[in-house]
Amino acid sequence: MERDFATRILPALYGCCEHPEGWRSVLDEICKGAGARSAAVQIYSRRGNCLIHGWQERDSYSHEHAALHDRWINNPDNPRLTIDPSRLPSTAMSVLTDRQRFAQGSPQLAETRRRLAQIGLRGGAGLLLEFAPHRYLSLILHRRIEDADALETCDVQLLEALGPHLHMMARLSMTVQAAQAAEAALACVLDRLRAAILLCTADGDVRWHNRAAVRMTGQGAPLRIVEGRLRALSPEGRAGLRRLLATAQGAEIASATIGCDAGGQVQAVALPIDALAASTPSGMSGSGSEVALLLVDPARPPIFSTTAVMSLFGLTPAEAQLAIALSHGLSLTEYAARRGVSVGTVRIQSKRILDKTGSRRQSDLVGKLYASALGPLQGQIH
Numbered sequence: 247m248e249r250d251f252a253t254r255i256l257p258a259l260y261g262c263c264e265h266p267e268g269w270r271s272v273l274d275e276i277c278k279g280a281g282a283r284s285a286a287v288q289i290y291s292r293r294g295n296c297l298i299h300g301w302q303e304r305d306s307y308s309h310e311h312a313a314l315h316d317r318w319i320n321n322p323d324n325p326r327l328t329i330d331p332s333r334l335p336s337t338a339m340s341v342l343t344d345r346q347r348f349a350q351g352s353p354q355l356a357e358t359r360r361r362l363a364q365i366g367l368r369g370g371a372g373l374l375l376e377f378a379p380h381r382y383l384s385l386i387l388h389r390r391i392e393d394a395d396a397l398e399t400c401d402v403q404l405l406e407a408l409g410p411h412l413h414m415m416a417r418l419s420m421t422v423q424a425a426q427a428a429e430a431a432l433a434c435v436l437d438r439l440r441a442a443i444l445l446c447t448a449d450g451d452v453r454w455h456n457r458a459a460v461r462m463t464g465q466g467a468p469l470r471i472v473e474g475r476l477r478a479l480s481p482e483g484r485a486g487l488r489r490l491l492a493t494a495q496g497a498e499i500a501s502a503t504i505g506c507d508a509g510g511q512v513q514a515v516a517l518p519i520d521a522l523a524a525s526t527p528s529g530m531s532g533s534g535s536e537v538a539l540l541l542v543d544p545a546r547p548p549i550f551s552t553t554a555v556m557s558l559f560g561l562t563p564a565e566a567q568l569a570i571a572l573s574h575g576l577s578l579t580e581y582a583a584r585r586g587v588s589v590g591t592v593r594i595q596s597k598r599i600l601d602k603t604g605s606r607r608q609s610d611l612v613g614k615l616y617a618s619a620l621g622p623l624q625g626q627i628h
Contacts, residue, residue: 249407251279252404252407254279255272255279258275259272259411259412262415262419263415263422266303266419270303270304270305273286273303273304273305273306273308274305276387276404277307280387281389281393282387282388282389282401283307283388283389284307284315284387284388285304285308285387286302286304286305286308286320286385286386287302287384288301288302288383288386289301289302290327290381290382291380291382292329292380292382293380295328295330296329297328297329298327311365318361318362318364318365319361319362319367324358325348325354325355325357325358325361326358326370333349335374338375339374339409339413340373340374340375341372341373341374341405341406342372342374343370343372343402344358362391363391367388367390367391368388368389368393369389369397369401370388371386371402372384372385372387373385373386373412375412375416377413377416377417377420383412383416385408385412387404387405436456437456437458439622439623440546440548440549440621440622440623442456442461442462442463442512442539442541443455443458443538443539443541444456444476444538444541445537445538445539446476446538446539447536448491448492448536449475450475450491451474451476452471458541459541462541462543463541466506466508466510467510467512468483468506468512469512469514478504478506479506479507480505480506480507482504483505483506486503486504487502487514489502490502490537490539491537491539493516493517493518493537497518499515499517500516501516511545512541512542513542513544514539514541515540516537516538516539517539517540518537519537519538547575548573548621548624550570550573550615551620553566554620555570558619559603559614561599561602561603564595565595565599568592568595569599569603569611569615572608572611572612573612573615573616578592578593578596
């Protein structure tokens, strides 16, 4: 019966890999199917002979009585969290009862039972598996204090049936969470770029875009995202967008300037995503081809950070501000008027900037700023 029940809950159990918020309903099903009063899944790290609590989820009953459970058993004073190395299983996965965790008649066993009795519980059959070095996943079941001893054997059998699946699930969860963390970190970096980046299908359906794409496809822009699909406003723009989206895998990059009647323009480059096609099984990615579109608004120059320019080129604050102003097209006379200083002072600063950056003329300086690591970034780096 325990194995049949374990099989029935496997779809929901594996669903927790991607949606850990589903654990509570899974634990509720385990309690209902096994007749247990309490169930909890926990992650611990091992430091010396102690298990340090890192994360947990409980069934609904235990969640409602969390304050009481935390007072008596679910806290760092729990005797189960002190490991006796001589009683630690040699395998990566094991199911243990308190009689196996502690020596018969030991004060730790008596203290554990006393604590559980304060909250109307007994038993404590638990699965412990080491899913990474010194990191453990635990699934533990408790019975009502009036339940018979024999029921603990049923809990052990259920946990043994679930064990291999929990082991696989723990490994899958680590893979999924690592991928999600990498995706979030990459998205954070791409949101700092000046260029808009959109991942599109050949039909123009937008799979993903960074923050700059929101601004560059806003009201009055030559390109718009309408109901999840990238569209150009003008006939010429639509023709250009079709050519960009049709860029075949393995082909050279395609480029186009797309405008609209209002006068706005974006420069677009299409990059076929060969890596996605190579790593995705046939039919899994949906469309037959994927294209990354890079959009730049030529009317919006980079917004350089004064502090970053100072650090990168070894300039003073005043010199960095002047260098940035020159990159935005201001003349020395215009800059001097804005700052309320003499043109002579600005000329001296300009000469020092050229010397420090190894530039022969102002156009060389501007080229170095635009070609620097700061050029692709959008504004202040936090």
